[in-house]
Amino acid sequence: MTASVTASTVCSCSVFIVLFSVYVDSQDTDAQLCQMCQGTVRQDSPVWDFCLTKGHIRGRCCFGNNTSNVDTIIGLDLANCSISHVEHLYNSSTSFIIDLSNNPISNLSDFIFQGFNHLTQLLLPSKLECPGGNASWEKVEVKNNARICEGQKNICNQTAQMPWDCPENSFCSPYGPGFFECSCLHNFHGYKCMRQGEFPIAKVLGILTGSTVVVSSLLWFTQRRKAKNT
Ligand SMILES: *[C@@H]1O[C@H](CO)[C@@H](O)[C@H](O)[C@H]1NC(C)=O
Ligand SMILES: *[C@@H]1O[C@H](CO)[C@@H](O)[C@H](O)[C@H]1NC(C)=O
Ligand SMILES: *[C@@H]1O[C@H](CO)[C@@H](O)[C@H](O)[C@H]1NC(C)=O
Ligand SMILES: *[C@@H]1O[C@H](CO)[C@@H](O)[C@H](O)[C@H]1NC(C)=O
Ligand SMILES: *[C@@H]1O[C@H](CO)[C@@H](O)[C@H](O)[C@H]1NC(C)=O
Ligand SMILES: *[C@@H]1O[C@H](CO)[C@@H](O)[C@H](O)[C@H]1NC(C)=O
Numbered sequence: 001m002t003a004s005v006t007a008s009t010v011c012s013c014s015v016f017i018v019l020f021s022v023y024v025d026s027q028d029t030d031a032q033l034c035q036m037c038q039g040t041v042r043q044d045s046p047v048w049d050f051c052l053t054k055g056h057i058r059g060r061c062c063f064g065n066n067t068s069n070v071d072t073i074i075g076l077d078l079a080n081c082s083i084s085h086v087e088h089l090y091n092s093s094t095s096f097i098i099d100l101s102n103n104p105i106s107n108l109s110d111f112i113f114q115g116f117n118h119l120t121q122l123l124l125p126s127k128l129e130c131p132g133g134n135a136s137w138e139k140v141e142v143k144n145n146a147r148i149c150e151g152q153k154n155i156c157n158q159t160a161q162m163p164w165d166c167p168e169n170s171f172c173s174p175y176g177p178g179f180f181e182c183s184c185l186h187n188f189h190g191y192k193c194m195r196q197g198e199f200p201i202a203k204v205l206g207i208l209t210g211s212t213v214v215v216s217s218l219l220w221f222t223q224r225r226k227a228k229n230t
């Protein structure tokens with residue numbers, strides 16, 4: 001649970017709990033992710049280069065070699081896999097690099113990459129935009145028919161560009177490209193913590209694509225109800 005920060009002092013009141021539990025539920029099917037496409041990580045591909053110095057390859061995945069990440073996916077190469085639809089990427093949220101280029105994908109929800117805090121390089125078919133928009137990345141370029149999104153920006157301290165704040169008694173932490181979460185400080189709890197300030201949902205959506213607006217509002221309301229009940 002990457003972004004759930006020091007649990008002992010912090011009571012997390014993630015706005016995205018609903019989606020997160022969906023993600024947890026789907027972990028069983030993860031085994032198929034690395035076998036989703038024939039073969040192994042393509043030789044001399046970006047993920048291959050990354051994995052050479054950082055881990056070992058199994059199927060289309062690169063797994064970490066460090067004791068801290070020996071069984072986590074740190075890279076994923078699903079390029080040239082004839083994938084037309086991506087709904088989620090299971091538990092590859094620990095990835096540093098993901099390659100989805102050279103696939104007939106026509107649209108991709110920003111929510112797929114929610115919680116992908118480590119992601120520093122993402123390769124997409126060139127006609128797709130980087131999740132969270134250009135503003136969520138240090139560098140965006142198109143090369144060899146792929147859009148390369150590099151260096152995830154920390155949305156929480158871009159105050160000059162986007163002057164939003166978490167509600168009083170909470171703090172902001174990044175939660176994947178274009179996403180952040182507000183966690184309550186110690187002694188402050190769920191709904192009350194959120195209620196103390198006006199959560200800037202409109203500003204979050206400001207940098208997301210229009211298609212996500214409906215989903216977010218829906219989540220916002222379900223989450224509010226959930227928080228009220230606890
Ligand atoms: C990672 O470990 C595997 C064996 O578990 C080894 O073959 C590989 O060379 C290691 N990679 C690095 C970068 O140390
Ligand atoms: C593995 O550990 C080394 C140092 O111990 C660190 O430099 C490297 O970034 C780690 N790799 C990953 C993928 O976390
Ligand atoms: C993904 O989650 C499943 C179920 O929790 C687990 O068995 C599997 O080892 C995980 N895979 C990775 C790469 O973390
Ligand atoms: C994509 O994969 C096919 C085989 O599945 C291969 O013939 C083709 O050369 C690959 N294209 C690229 C750009 O790697
Ligand atoms: C992608 O587009 C198809 C039709 O064009 C639509 O059915 C699907 O829901 C879209 N998916 C996402 C994630 O927006
Ligand atoms: C993002 O940056 C790329 C490359 O600089 C550019 O082609 C694209 O139009 C930009 N997208 C938006 C929505 O500004």
Ligand SMILES: *[C@@H]1O[C@H](CO)[C@@H](O)[C@H](O)[C@H]1NC(C)=O
Nearest residue numbers: 153154155156157158159174
């Ligand atoms: C944003 O915060 C991170 C750590 O929280 C820091 O490393 C980085 O330098 C900050 N960026 C700016 C522009 O202040």
